[in-house]
Amino acid sequence: MAKLWAGRFSKTTDETVNDFNSSIPFDNRLYPQDIEGSLAHSEMLARQGIITPVDRDQIHNGLKEILQSMDAGEVEFDPAQYEDIHMCVEQLLTERIGQAGKRLHTGRSRNDQVALDMRLYVRQEILEVRDQVLHLIEVLTDVAEKNTATIMPGYTHLQRAQPVTFAYVLLAYVSMLKRDVRRLENTLDVLDECPLGSGALAGTTYDLDRHFTAEVLGFSQPCANAMDGVSDRDYCLEFLSDLSILMMHLSRLSEEVISWCSWEFKFIELDDAFSTGSSIMPQKKNPDICELIRGKTGRVYGDLMTLLTVMKGLPLAYDKDMQEDKECVFDAIDTVTMCLKVLPDMLSTMTVLTENMAAAGRKGFINATDCADYLTKKGMPFRDAYKLTGGLVARCIQEGRTLEQLTLEELREESKLFDESFYEAVDMLNAVKRRNTFGGPAPEQTEKQIAMARDFLQEHRKQDES
Numbered sequence: 374m375a376k377l378w379a380g381r382f383s384k385t386t387d388e389t390v391n392d393f394n395s396s397i398p399f400d401n402r403l404y405p406q407d408i409e410g411s412l413a414h415s416e417m418l419a420r421q422g423i424i425t426p427v428d429r430d431q432i433h434n435g436l437k438e439i440l441q442s443m444d445a446g447e448v449e450f451d452p453a454q455y456e457d458i459h460m461c462v463e464q465l466l467t468e469r470i471g472q473a474g475k476r477l478h479t480g481r482s483r484n485d486q487v488a489l490d491m492r493l494y495v496r497q498e499i500l501e502v503r504d505q506v507l508h509l510i511e512v513l514t515d516v517a518e519k520n521t522a523t524i525m526p527g528y529t530h531l532q533r534a535q536p537v538t539f540a541y542v543l544l545a546y547v548s549m550l551k552r553d554v555r556r557l558e559n560t561l562d563v564l565d566e567c568p569l570g571s572g573a574l575a576g577t578t579y580d581l582d583r584h585f586t587a588e589v590l591g592f593s594q595p596c597a598n599a600m601d602g603v604s605d606r607d608y609c610l611e612f613l614s615d616l617s618i619l620m621m622h623l624s625r626l627s628e629e630v631i632s633w634c635s636w637e638f639k640f641i642e643l644d645d646a647f648s649t650g651s652s653i654m655p656q657k658k659n660p661d662i663c664e665l666i667r668g669k670t671g672r673v674y675g676d677l678m679t680l681l682t683v684m685k686g687l688p689l690a691y692d693k694d695m696q697e698d699k700e701c702v703f704d705a706i707d708t709v710t711m712c713l714k715v716l717p718d719m720l721s722t723m724t725v726l727t728e729n730m731a732a733a734g735r736k737g738f739i740n741a742t743d744c745a746d747y748l749t750k751k752g753m754p755f756r757d758a759y760k761l762t763g764g765l766v767a768r769c770i771q772e773g774r775t776l777e778q779l780t781l782e783e784l785r786e787e788s789k790l791f792d793e794s795f796y797e798a799v800d801m802l803n804a805v806k807r808r809n810t811f812g813g814p815a816p817e818q819t820e821k822q823i824a825m826a827r828d829f830l831q832e833h834r835k836q837d838e839s
Contacts, residue, residue, distance in 0.1 A: 505713035525730035533737025564608035571602035574690035627663035
């Protein structure tokens, strides 16, 4: 079949070149967006008197039939027949309705057509990813709400540091994910311009109403510069950056879970439905989901770097290099959405081993700072209190004891400032409760953070409803 652009050429395209040039094997997923844009464009052409209402109606009926056929899987996206999804739709339309189908492309180019399709697609996917992130926030918040008094060690340098709660740790990830949501929404604002009507690069001589098509397609305005309209992929780069940061957060959380469910920690137990076994070691229960998320993070980073590298040296306006935007965007979206589908269910079904968490805290001397603070509040300079406490920790390590197990007589050998109130001061739960500054791990503060997370979720659901 001759290409729709073949008028200038005396030879058919080499088969190898055709396969190399064709994007239909991967851009066929854009068919709903391509048809949506074509419906808006043809409606505008009729309103402007560029095509007749009869042609418009035929075009609309034909496009809707093609959409139904594609939805039903009845169209084979064959590279030998179709170069890309845009030519595919137009060829099928012309085959079905004849001359009216040939008028659809009046006043537009594939350059502004593909730019529009990608914006529509990315806009849709941003909303879907955002909704998945909101669901993950809800799951983490639910688990946190059940564990506001579950004591565990907080870590620095992967060393046990100070007492916190499991809720507090999970809510740190909620804070990260809330920023991810805001970044995604910012990218929605960035792409909120319609490139349709930009033509190949310099607009068109037809009297198009670009504000009409922008409004119909849900954009706030048309792109102000047609050359930028067809060559801009900043919104794709921003989206891939958003997804890369999101995956970094998911990878960090996965790394925590991998550690927590190991025998060295044993803070949690994953449900059997979200674990795998070993082919040779029958005792193994592997956190493969988390390991895959951790591994797939690099894949999404690679997608971002691919598009940055593609775009870095391109002259204005459209260049065929920009066809490479699709596969990396599609791959990143598919990877992230797969991770976000499985992670919430894994987290909501895990068992929290609260006693193991508490025991790790006791053995890790994570209340040493509280011991030093106790002495400081009784009048000892902090540096002296720090040194004395370090000596007590060294003694406990040598004797296989914890600070709480030292007798009052032993403590008073070091300082007369010690009294019975010491044991209350270094109690793990009390130590957490006293960290009651805004943003701290005290149950009162984590409950506020949970309420803030609930408000965040409710606010976004209201936005979606309005």
